[in-house]
Structures are given as structure tokens and as C-alpha cells.
Amino acid sequence: MNHGRNGLEASVDGTTDAMGAKRGLLLLLATAGMLSLWGLGGRGLWAAEGRWAEVTREMLLTRDFFHPMIAGEPYFDKPLLTYWFRAGLALVTGVLNEFIVRLPSAIAGIVAIWATVNLGTRLWSARVGRLAGWFLVTTYAFLFWSRTGTAEAENAAVIILAVAWYWSRRDRLSFPATLVFYLICFVGALTKGLTAVAVPVIVVLPDMVAERRWRLLLRPGHVLAFGIGLLVYLAPFAYASFSQPSSYESSGLGLAFQENVLRYFRPFDHKGPVYLYVYQLPVLMLPWTPVFVLAVVGIVKGWKRLDKHTRWLVWAILSVFLFFTFSGSRRSYYILPILPLCALLMSVFVGWVRQRPVKQLCQRGLAIQRAVFIGVIAFELALPLILILPQHMTGLKVPLSLDVAGLVIGVVAVFVGVVFSELARRARLSGSPLHSAGPLVAVAVVLLAGYFCWQQEILEVNRTERPFARQLQKEIAYLPPERVAMYPKPDANLLFYLGTEGPVTVLETAERVGGFVERGGPSVIITQQRYAAGLPNEIITSAQRQPSLHEQGHRWESKSSKQEKWVAWFWGDASPLAATTRVNEGGTDAQ
Secondary structure, X not given: OHHHHHHHHHHHHHHHHHHHHHHHHHHHHHHHHHHHHOOOOOOOOOOOHHHHHHHHHHHHHHOOOOOOEEOOEEOOOOOOHHHHHHHHHHHHHOOOOHHHHHHXXXXXXXXXXXXXXXXXXXXXXXXXXXXXXXXXXXOHHHHHHHOOOOOHHHHHHHHHHHHHHHHHOHHHOOHHHHHHHHHHHHHHHOOOOOHHHHHHHHHHHHHHHHOOOHHHHHOHHHHHHHHHHHHHHHHHHHHHHHOOOOOOOOOHHHHHHHHHHHHHHXXXXXXXXXXXXXXXXXXXXXXXXXXXXXXXHHHHHOHHHOOHHHHXXXXXXXXXXXXXXXXOOEOHHHHHHHHHHHHHHHHHHHHOOOOHHHHHHHHHHHHHHHHHHHHHHHHHHOHHHHOHHHHHHHOOOOOHHHHHHHHHHHHHHHHHHHHHHHHHHHHHHHOOOOOOOHHXXXXXXXXXHHHHHHHHHHHHHHOOHHHHHHHHHHHOOOOOHHHEEEOOOOOHHHHHHHOOOOOOEEOOOHHXXXXXXXXXXXXXXXXXXXXXXXXXXXXXXXXXXXXEEEXXXXXXXXXXXXXXXXXXXXXXXXXXXXXOOOEOOOHHHHO
């Protein structure tokens, strides 16, 4: 009888634990969705986002989805799949804006969190998996790229997804399982590049070697699965090459080789120092850098007592780190796919390793982490005072809403920290599974949500490119695209906002600018202040008879920043608003 009762109690406890794990996962994914999606379209396009946005826009205009272009010129620097994601969403929703451009990255970030939790749960426990997910979603760099319309988040997501799939089928690596692994990798390679194949392979290789499973690589089924995956990867490039219009002079396969192989061994740009990732990885792990650094130290100190899964994780992280370090081309965000593995390492360190020296390091790490968050909260609360001096000295205009946001975020973070600390204290007394890192994670959620979902959009008022582009779009709405020119090269962000129905004219040299103006008729030339000095004097003189539209500048901006500002010069009564001033407020500062 007692045996039956104990069995029933165990069954109930198991069911309760499973339900708790599901609720915990749902809460995590819901929080990830909020952090990733809230205010996603509020900011103007930033840096490289314009390439993905404009290529997608021109695909939709031409209905040619295999030959990416910017300003009507071939742009096959990246594979096609991320453009297709955005184009598909635009076709479904009927709009292509900043939100749609960034939505695939946000979804990819949520997928990466789910895969990380799945992997942690499978190899250690549900608590380790969920805590790793919380660490990952509150890592600044991961969240930043999940809210950015490029291919970085998609690349990281498919890599951790492939690794999670391997571990789910590790003990029964049949042909279908191997095929799915390679399909994930090679389809993922169509988002950014072949790192989506190389990184999962080097991550799972230590386990295969340790368990002597490497002989599976020699099986015909493995070779066939790899071959099928490779064909899937090559298919879009092959079709693009065979269906290439006579005017399209770009090879997707050629650029894939250049971007993935040549750049790795013989880089032509982005030549960061060999030690770049030594200091960039801790930066990418902010705000969890103290826990991450001490986790590395603690895991190394407790190496002899580690379980085999944790040892594999360490080798996997080291392999990925060395893979990107040995590459000749290095940029800080290239190593982004390592972040899910680092989140798992921190979770194992905080919630799994129990040896006394390591536990003491863990407590020290959490204490330092607590001090870091207290400092960030103090910064938020003191933000109105901190900004007084810059406003006085530089004329920086800070909206009152930013001060209010800082105060609200700081107060809420303090409240959440106190509440969760009390819950954690009671949990320790009652044996509840609430983790000691819970209060820190809760505070991190508040701070990151406050910044990404509120403060960042407030700061958008200081960015001037999007307002300039929208005003310019109104002024040139009646001009044919060929009478709109950019000198000396096209800019994807500006082109996306102008939204012309065809390619604009690109004037690479000052001589071409002269020829463009001499043709007569209404026209507009768009350039940046730094290139304006290269225009012939007679052209500039002739333009003075027509008003010009200048991107707004700020007194507090550096001289180099002002040189990046845009100016549009009109000829031949190009604008229907020529009778009105085209100079934005603050335009004098921009000059």
C-alpha cells in the first residue's frame, strides 16, 4: 500500500513538475516575444538594414526574386532566403516597412531561445534550460541583433537549432535524422552564409570524437544526406545563374565563394586583430559579463568533476571561438552564434555545478552582477541630472519623456528586484525551485525592456535621416526615377525611403554630374556633405538659384557626423514646392 501511495505521489509530483516546466517555458517565450516585437518598427533603418530593405523592395517591384539589386544594379553579396522572408511577409501584409524588415530577425531570436532551452533541458535539466533561455533573452547583443533587420539573428538561430536537433537524435542518427540536420544547416546557409554549416559541424564534432561516433561520417547515408543538403543550398544560385538577364552581371555562386571561402582565408576587408574576440566576447555578453567570466573560471577549476555534457559544452565553445579567431576576416558580431552556448555555460555554472570552490565563485559572480544592476538602476534614476551638463554645454535637446522613462524604469526595476528577492528568500526556506538568479533576471528584463521598447524610440527624435528622406520623397514624387540622381554612389537606406518606382541614376564622377544637369529638365541630385565639395563649382553656382533640401543637423554632433548629412539640389524647377522653403529647421547647422 505504501509503495502504491509513493508511486502515486511521484506521479503527481512529476506531472506538477512537467506543468511547471511548460508554464515556465511559455512565460519565457512570451517575454522574448515582448522584448523582440514591442516597438520593433519605431526606429528608422540603421546601417546595413537598408540593404535587406531595399533589395526586398526592388524584388517586389520587379517580381524577380532570384536576382537581388540595389538601384537597379546587381547586389548578390548575401544569399536569397532572408530577402524572401521579408518579401513573403510584405506580400501577406501588403506593406514593407521597418517592422516587416526586422520581423524575421525577431522570430529567429525567439526560435534560438526555444532551441537553447530545448538543448539545456535535454542535456542537464529543465531549470538549466530555462535559465539559459533567460540569460540569452536578456543579453544585450543578442536582443539587439534580434531587433535588427539583417541576417545575424537568423544565422545564430539555425546554428543552435541544428545543434539541438543533433542532440535530440544523437543516439539514433539514422539517414532521415542526418538529412534533417544537414537541411537545417544548408537552408540556414541561405540566410547569411556557410558558417551555418561549418559551426554546427564543429560544435557536434567533439561529442562524436569523444563517443567514437566519427565512423558514422563514413557511412554512405551520411554522404548522401550531405549531398542532398548541398544541392538544396546550390539550387537557388544555379537557377539564378541559368535565368540571369543579359543586363545582370553578378554571379551568386562566385560571390558565395568570395564571401565564405576567400574572406575566411584571404580577407579583403574587416580585418580585425587576431585577439578581437578575446575582449569582444565579454562585451557581447553584457550585462551578464561578470557571471560569464567567473563561469569560465569556475568551469575550468572544476574540470575534473564535470559531467560529460558540460565538458562537451566547453569544447564546443572553444571550437567556435577558435573557428572565428582563425578567420582572417573578423568583426565583433561575426561570433554571435556562440552566445546561446555561453548562456548554457552560465546556466550550468549557476544552477548545476555544486562543488564548493565553484559554488563560492558563483556566489561572488552573482554579487558582482547585483552591483552592476544597482549601478544601471542608479544611472536610470539619475538620468535627468546626468543629462543637465551635456545639454548646457552642447545644446543637446533631451525630450522630457526620456527623463520620465529613466525614472519609471529605475523605480520599477527596484520594485521588481525587491519583490523577487523576497520570493527567492521564501523559496529557499520552503524548498521551492525558484532560482537565486531569478531576481537578477527579472531586473534585467525590466532594464532591457525599458531601453529597447521605450527609451530607444524616444532617442529616435535625434535621428534625422528618415525625416529628410520622407520630405524629399514628397518633393520629388512627380519626377521620373531617371531624373533622380545620387552622387557618387547609391545609399540603400535613402532609396528605401524614397520608394521610387524604378532605379534612380547613379553618378559615379563629377563629370557625369555635369552631363546629367546639362540634359536639362527638372532633376534632383542627392549627395552627402562630404561629397558636395567634389562637385564642379559651376554646377554648385547654378544650383543656388533653386532652393535646396538639407538634412537637419544638431549643434552637439561632431564634424564628421555632419559630413554624413544629406543634401538635395534641384534644377529646372524640379520641385512642385519650389515656391516654398526646402530647408529643414536646423539646416544651417547641417552645413
